[in-house]
Structure formats: structure tokens, C-alpha cells
Amino acid sequence: MMPELALIAVGPRSATLEMACGHPWQAPWDHQVMLDDVPILTTRTNVFTLSGLEPGRDYKVAVESNGHRLSLSIRTREEAALLDVRACGAVGDGRHDDTVFLQAAIQACPAGGTLLVPPGDWLTGPLFLKSGVCLWLQDGARLLGHPDIARWPVLPGILTDAAGRESYLGSWEGTPADCHAGLITGIGVQDVHIFGSGIIDGNARFDTWWSRPKAPFQGWRPRALFLVDSADIQVTGVTVCNSPSWTVHPLFSRRLTFADMKVAAPADSPNTDGINPESCQDVRIAGVRFDTGDDCIAIKSGKIWIAQRRPVATERLTISNCLMEQGHGGVVIGSEMASGVKAVEIRDCLFRGTDRGLRIKTRRGRGRLAVVDGIHMRNIRMEGVGSPFVINSFYWCDPDGRTPYVASRQPLPVDEGTPTIANITLRDIEAVETRHCAGHVLGLPERPVDGLTLANYRVRYAADAMPGYPDMAEGIEPLVRAGFHFSHVRGLDLEGVDIAGQTGDALSFDQVDLIP
Template sequence: MNRLSVIGLLGIASALWADVDVKAQKVSSPAYSWNHLPVVAQPAFKKDTLSIVAFGAKADGVTLNTESINKAIAACSKKGGGVVLVPEGLWLTGPIVLQSNVNLHVKRAAIIQFTDDFNQYPLVEGNYEGLRSARNQSPVSGTNLENVAITGTGVLDGNGAAWHMGYRDRFTEAQWKKKIAAGGSVSEDGRIWFPSEKTRRGHETKNNGILKDGKTLADFEDVKDYLRPNMVVLTNCKKVLLEGVTFQNSPAWCIHPLLCKDITLRNVFAKNPETAPNGDGLDLESCAQVLVEGCTFDVGDDGICIKSGRDEEGRKRGAPTENAIIRNNIVYHAHGGLVIGSEMSGGARNIFVENCSFIGSDKGLRFKTARGRGGVVEKIYCRNISMRNIVEEAIFFDMYYFTRPPAGVSAEEVPAVTEATPQFKDFYISNIVCNGASKGIFMRGLPEMHVKNVQLSNMVLKVKKGIELIESSGISLQNIQLQTTLNNPVMYVENSDAITFDNITYQSQVPVLLGISGKRTANVRVLNTDTTKAEKAVEYSHDASEKALLMNTAKK
């Protein structure tokens, strides 16, 4: 298909999307739609400006400016707020604590460099992957604030390499030599570099810092350096703005708003090395009224990630991430471009994603969960997404994240549905162009809880493998152009029901167009699709019945 054809298809898709969306939104509460998006309140600040220099800060890259920067922020807040200016220069510092009504403004030629002295970061009670945990204090933090911002076009550098364990197989020879020359120690098998003995001890004891009943912060002092902090953590804050700034080299997650309301990220750049462990770009956890626009992510783990707590603790919190607009963003290297999960136990809903580009990420749209999580992810709307050189799947749903799926078709006993059973339902994904991926669409639910009610429409997928649907219900695929290289079969359905393929195009002479597998597969329809281009239109396996294909009105 030439470029004009693709543009034409996307234009038609936009019109189709509007109809689909209006119908879907009739059941929404509140009634959000592409024509009625969530409203995100913005902070406002006094123009009064205090420079950190006035409080004794020095831009010599040697002086530790922790006290000066925090005094400037505190003084500004006490006076009723305003701007705290970080002028041009290299400013070495320990943890910065934000305060209400303060805009920390970082000039273009300013670098806030967080120290690699772990002793500057005391252990505090924090949150790690949705659980209450002991962590080192974050380089930037704020709790129970209102009207707070970090703006400008400068750089905040978390010095993450000082915290990260290094894995030999992730580095070139030159990089590895540089790593071990920095100090620390190497494991007996020569595969892992540790920055300190406390890091080694934490790794060897698998101590993740979870604050279970009876545990105190003092109990984790012997593994302190292993408990890497997220770089920017804002907890229970209202009217937050992060704009223009580069956040890079985070010890763990880069930007982590938790239980925040009315938060805006605009033109932010989150940058981590590919080798950075847990190096997520943005993790929105249990936040409401969110706007993420014009941002760029090039990181070591998930790019833009939606979370809401983990397992029972997340369900008890009961705070979904909801009413979010994510638009006009670019994601380069990441484990996923737009990700929901796997810690989504409080749910996620009313998430609107549009006009984003994913270039070189492991996966494109990635939705992941597992038994035990619970939580409902619903009313997710994605449109106008361009992808190029995706390593794995362009669109990915998996309810077996970090767990083992059944070994064979229909081999698993179906567990009972409980509050710990997660749900994915009501997704509307349209106008997707992907040039390069291992698979176009992969969907795998649970036998007891299928992925449900997903509308996929108006797509051009140039991929190795086409479409695979497992344990899914109410899935509609309309106007999908597949250009595949591994074609046996082009589309596969296993133990799923109410599946509609409508106007699917593909190249001629593929061996098998559609594979139907499993005795629980039922009500599969193929409409407006020329099945004669395939050497074999349908192939049944693993006790699938020919009655599963209820209707085939393919056109030649």
C-alpha cells in the first residue's frame, strides 16, 4: 500500500471511529468521549522569584547544595509561593523536597546533578511496585502538596548508574570494563557488578524492602543501597505541572506520581539507558485527571505506564488511574510504548491515547496482568498510533504476566472467579499503522475471565505473524490489512467466542488463513474477506468444531 492509500485509510478510519466512540460512550459514567474529554486543572504561581544562589548554592559541581536548594523552596512556599530559580551551571545536590505553591524552574543550561553518595539518601517509607516498602529517599519528592511544578528546559540527572547493578550480558566489552573500573565488586561467576556490599547483600537475600507487619526501616539498613529510589515521587498532590524539563538516569522509575489529581506532563523528556533496571519513564499510579502531551521517552523499561497498586493492597486502596489524556508523545526504546499493568489492582478507566509514535520499543500497546491482581481495566480508547521497528507485538494483551500459561490447548482446570481475578474489557483501538513487529495482535485471557469486548479497526500491520486470539470474547476486527511473512496461519483463534473478522486483507497464496483451535471456540465470523487467496481457508485443531465458524460471507 502506498502512502496516499494509508492516508486515505486513516481518514476513513477517523470517521468510523467517531461513530464507534459515540456508541461506546453512551454507557460511560461520566460520559467522556473524544468530543468531551476529561478536564485537567492547571496550577498557577506568583511571579515572585528566588534564586538558589541567594541561599548559598554554588554551581561548581563539587559543593553539595542540598541545604541551599531546600531552604530556597521552603522560603518561597512560606511567603505564599512563586518561582525558585535554578540558574545556568552544574548544581550538585542530595534529595530535593518540593513544597506547595512553588515552581522549581530549571534554566536551559542548568544541570541538577544528584550525588552518588548513598548516605545522603535516608531510608523512608515509600511504595515499590504497588506495595508499601522501605526505599531510599527519592532525589525529588513531595507529599500532600497543592500547586507545585518543575519547569524550564534544563536537566535533572539522578546518577542512576551509581545505584544500578550491572549485568555482563547487557554491556559491550568496553562498557563492562568501564563499569568494573568504577569500583564496587563482581559476583563469583563474573556476571553481575555490585556498586556496594549492601547492594550485593540485598541481591543475594532477595530483599525487596516490603514493609510487612512488624518490620521497621531499621530492619533494612544492612541492604539499604539495594533499595533504589524512584527519581521523582509525588504523593497525594493536587495541581501538578512538569513541563519542558529532562529527567534522566533515574535509580529506578523515573517519574512516579502516586494518588495525585490534576497532573500535567508537557514536553518532558524522560531518558534512561537501555540497561537501566526498572528504568520506566512515567508510572501514573492511582492518579485522576491526567494530561500527558508532547513528551518523549527513551528508557530502560516501560515508557508510559498506568498502574493502581498491587494485589490485595491495591484492591484495598481502591483508587483507579482514571480520566487520563495521553497525546502527541513519542516513545523510543522501552519495554512498551503505552502500558497498563501489571500492578493494576485498583483498576484503570477512561484512558484516552492518541497521536503517539512508538519507534523501536519492545511492544507497542501493552496490557498486562495476572491472577491475584484483581482490578478492572476498562474504557480504554486508543487511536492514531504509528509504530515502527517494534521488537515483539504491536498490540498485546496478556493475563499471564510473569506466570506460566497452560502447556496445551484446553489443558488447564478453570479456577473460580474471585476478587483476585483481573478483568480487561471495553477497549476501542483504531487507526494503527505498524511497520515492523514480530506479531501484529496478540490477546490471551484466562479461562475463567476472558479479555472481553475489544474493538480493533482500521489498521495496517506489516509484521512477521498476524493475529492470535486466546481465551477472548466479543472481539471485533474490522478493516485490517495484514502483510505477514510467517503465514501458518495468518489468524488464529483458540478457546474464544464471538469473534468477528470483517474486511481482512492479506497477501495471496498463504498456506492457511484462519486456524480455529479448542473445543470451547464458538461463534467465529469471517465477513467481507476473500478467503480464496489462501491455499486453505480454515484449519481446525484440538477438538475444535466446524460449527464454530457460524458464518462466512467472504467476497472474492
């Protein structure tokens, strides 16, 4: 293919670009990057950041890659001021509580300005972003979450004004709830760029936040980065790690970019998902390396309670050139998706060792607006993944998850709680060292998956694989090196499906309408 070069994000002092070269995550050859004809970077990673730029200046970027030369022009944004947090009293020695000084610096920085966090360990409680202010975490800078839970304020889940209108400041698993503020919190902010090569470290541990995964403290566990009702947010270059719960959680927000980042948490840390856009629109996730204790990316839109009050679907989301390692799921949709998830493109990504690749999970009771429609995945490589692709319409979450209403495999009446899954395409997928099965699709008998295409879908297996569950529902048994099972699918199109080395049949069907 002809490579393409695109600008993903630009701030006053950095720019992040993406090479589309046909190879997921990184190329087998070098990308030689030049700025105004001066070589500045050699990388094989397809998403990269140019740092050390000057505000309000035009640059010409050229990339030489595999015999091709691509170029584009960029202009960095203007910068009204540069404020060093030390000027406001912050110390950065990892011992002094810098919260009030860091927050004072954020408030003092004028709109259009950049707040500089230099190298150091900046011990802090939650910080609240301000519209129009960029946050620059230099190399060696670490925002370190305070280990004292009492220093993390609780935000009410619901605020109601005199007219009865509701707004939401906290959320837990798809429902408004009182939550501790995130280490970095943005409420109704716009035009914010968090950039640099520093670290946002939630500093969660098993003797603090991770000690009670299913019970609140003063409120439910916070996120490392929480955004609500915010817009035009860019997060580039930084590492976000050790979050108390979901690492990056934007809610009811739009025009968001997360690029050239690392998101990490120990493999045994509870609910430390990577990036979870919930009821968000126009989201781009590019060049992010995930290594988490739960799903790498989980796309959500709330449970039915919130869908009845503020139904906002997650729409127009692009995931590209990401590396997913050791998470439960690579890209997961649901199960809290009662307002719908639509128009998602996943391309040029590498999955290593995740339990599942693309996972769509829902259940009866999510509601009539719980429509998953237009999910397209292409040019993906999976290595050592348990199950490359799963649709589970019987996910056993919530207190009633094992009741006959959720778990029954007999057709029930279509009602206000019936979800929909439609128009799913997987193209040019290669899965090697697969452990559990080539794929597992369970549609509802009363509402089958409507429109599923697999094209150029290739699966090979790990010789030493151990049995595991393709997903979580009543009646699903552990599998090892199994083929692809389809149940209750209308309009299944298989083109170039290549499964070899499995135990049993490569393909099995139950109530499936195949396209000839």
C-alpha cells in the same frame, strides 16, 4: 482533519500548547508560532512551549500550519516572588553539596513564588517540594543526584496514626515499602509547576543504584521525581534522566500534567520506566519523548494488598503526541493494577523500536477490583516494534508467577482474585517493520476479554526480523513475523484489519466470540 490548538499548561513564565493535526508526534510541515503577532518559534513538533513570558500577563498566541491559522488567548499566572537559589548559598559547581542550600531556598520561597535555578551543576541529595512554589530550571541548569547513597534519606513505606489510619510514603512494585526519597519528592503538595529547559539528573550508575536491581540498599531504589498524595502538578519542558529506578512516579495523586519533556535512561539500566502513574486520576502526558531502559509509560494501581486497604483506580488518563523509543513497552497497563485502570485515551503517538506497543498485563490473584476498562488507542504509528498489541492474562510476575494457579490455561473458578479486562479499542493503527507478531491476546478462560475492537489496523513486517517473545508467560514461544492470535475473547470486532507478509495465518482464534 481540521487542526486544533489547545493550552496544556501555563505557569508564571511559560505556556505549553498542543497542535492536533492528524500526524503523530510531529507534522511534515512547519508550525509557525506567533506571540502577540510577533513570530517567536518555528517547530514541527505538535507539543511546544513558549518561554520567556512575564507573570500575570495576557497574551495572544497564533499558529499558522499547513494553510490554517489558529489562535487562542492565555494569561500567565501571577508570581509572588522570584528567588535565586544562589541567594541562599547554593554554588552550582558540581563539587559542593548544595542540598541544604537548595532545600532552604525551597522553604524560604513564599507560596505563589518561583525558585530560580540558573545554569550550573547543582549537586544535591533529595529535595522536598513545597505547595505553591514553582521550580524554574533554566537552560544549562542541572540538578545532579549525589553519588553517595548514604545522603539519600529513607522514607517509611507505612505510617500509622493513633486511630490506626495508614498513609504511605514509599512504594516498590505496587506494595508499600521503605524507599529512599526521590531526587525531587512531593508529599501532600499542591499547585507546583516545574518548568524550564534544564535537567533533573538522578546520576544513577552501575556502580551505585543500578548495581542491585532486585535488593534494597537501606531502602528500595528511589525515583528521580516522586509524588504522593499531591494535586495540581505541572512538569513542562525539562529533561529527567538517569533515574535510580522508575523515573517519574506519581502515587495517589490527581490533576497532573507532564508535557514537552524528555525522559531518558540507558537501554540496559534496570527498571528505569519513564512515567508510571499509580492510583492517580486526571493525568495528562503530552509531547514527551521517551528513551528508557524499561517501559516508557506504565499505568498501575498497586497489588492486592494495597487494593484491600486503599483501593484507588487510575482513571481519566490522556496520552498524546508522545514519542516512545527503545523501551520494553510503549504504553503498558499493569501488571500491578489491583485497584483498576479505567478511561485511558492514547492518541497521536509514535512508537519506535519498543519491544511492544500497547501492552496490558495481569494475572490471577490481582483481585476483583483489578478491572481494566475503557482503553482507547487511535491514530498511532509504530516503527520496528516487536509486538504492536498484547494482552497477557498469565503474566508470570511475583514468586508464585509460575505456579498452576497463575499459569494454567484451563478454566479455574472465578474468585476474589480474578481480574477483568473489558472494552478495549484500537483504531487507525499502522505498524511497519514489525518483528515478532501482529498481536497476541490471551484472555482468561474463566473470564475472557470482554469487548475488543480493532479498526483500520495495518501491519507490515521487517524482512530481517529475529524471533522474540510477544510477552512473558508460561507456554508462550518465540515468534517471528507471526500473524495475530486471539485466545478467550468475548465480543471481538474486526474492521479493516490489514496484515500482510506474515508467516502462517494472518489471524488465528481460540475460544473467540466474533462479532459478525
